[in-house]
Amino acid sequence: MSTVNTTSSSILAALNSSGSSSSTSSTTTSEDIQNRFLTLLVAQLENQDPLNPLDNTEITSQLSQMSTVQGIEQLNTKLSSLVDSLADTQSVQASALIGKTVLVPGSHVTLSEGDAYGGVNLSSAADSVTVNIYDSSGNLVKTQSLGAADAGSLLFSWDGSTNSGATASDGSYTFKVTATKGTSSVTAEALQLGTVSALTRTTSGNFVLDLGSLGTYDFDDVYQVY
Numbered sequence: 001m002s003t004v005n006t007t008s009s010s011i012l013a014a015l016n017s018s019g020s021s022s023s024t025s026s027t028t029t030s031e032d033i034q035n036r037f038l039t040l041l042v043a044q045l046e047n048q049d050p051l052n053p054l055d056n057t058e059i060t061s062q063l064s065q066m067s068t069v070q071g072i073e074q075l076n077t078k079l080s081s082l083v084d085s086l087a088d089t090q091s092v093q094a095s096a097l098i099g100k101t102v103l104v105p106g107s108h109v110t111l112s113e114g115d116a117y118g119g120v121n122l123s124s125a126a127d128s129v130t131v132n133i134y135d136s137s138g139n140l141v142k143t144q145s146l147g148a149a150d151a152g153s154l155l156f157s158w159d160g161s162t163n164s165g166a167t168a169s170d171g172s173y174t175f176k177v178t179a180t181k182g183t184s185s186v187t188a189e190a191l192q193l194g195t196v197s198a199l200t201r202t203t204s205g206n207f208v209l210d211l212g213s214l215g216t217y218d219f220d221d222v223y224q225v226y
Helices: 002-022 030-046 056-095
Strands: 101-105 108-111 116-122 126-134 140-149 152-158 171-181 188-195 198-201 207-210 216-218
Touching: 101 216, 108 116, 108 188, 116 126, 116 140, 116 171, 126 152, 140 152, 171 188
Parallel strands: none
Antiparallel strands: 101 188, 108 171, 116 152, 116 188, 126 140, 126 171, 198 207, 207 216
16 A cells, blocks of 8 residues: 555656646647656656556557657657748749749730730630630620640730721730530630739738739749740
């Protein structure tokens, strides 16, 4: 009986001692956990009942649990370092895009001195791709056939000519895309070109591209960079 009482008192003392020392810190680190565990384990070994010693399997299990805690702490540290490294890399890549032209979702084209450019993203190959261009009032200005195209993104150009044979004035226009393969329609997404004028960092730490009048876009929205 005296051995049991001594063991209980020693264990409680070890816990109280480690608890009071750790109370000075607002967080518990893996080192704190390790020290507390070892103090408790030593107390158990010193005060174990000789007629009923601690099971080796139990001690091994406890040591394994301690190693797991240490491993998780080290993994978290490495992951945190990796996240910081990726954020730095993204910052460098983002800054390199300022002044670049990017292809993003949207249906605007700007005609300037007889040149306008837009893009299309096809979900699958198409036998026929058609672009209809409209003025600011919604009037159809030009219907342009791009022919057959493979799946993915492609660019098209417009020289400003209209369906009536006239030349459209410089300015902003919109367009719609239709695509077919045989008698079936193919999903076609309109893409627009914009110049990256600035970068904006969100509250989550990510960067978005400022394309001026076209608005802001995430990196994931960019199909191509020119």
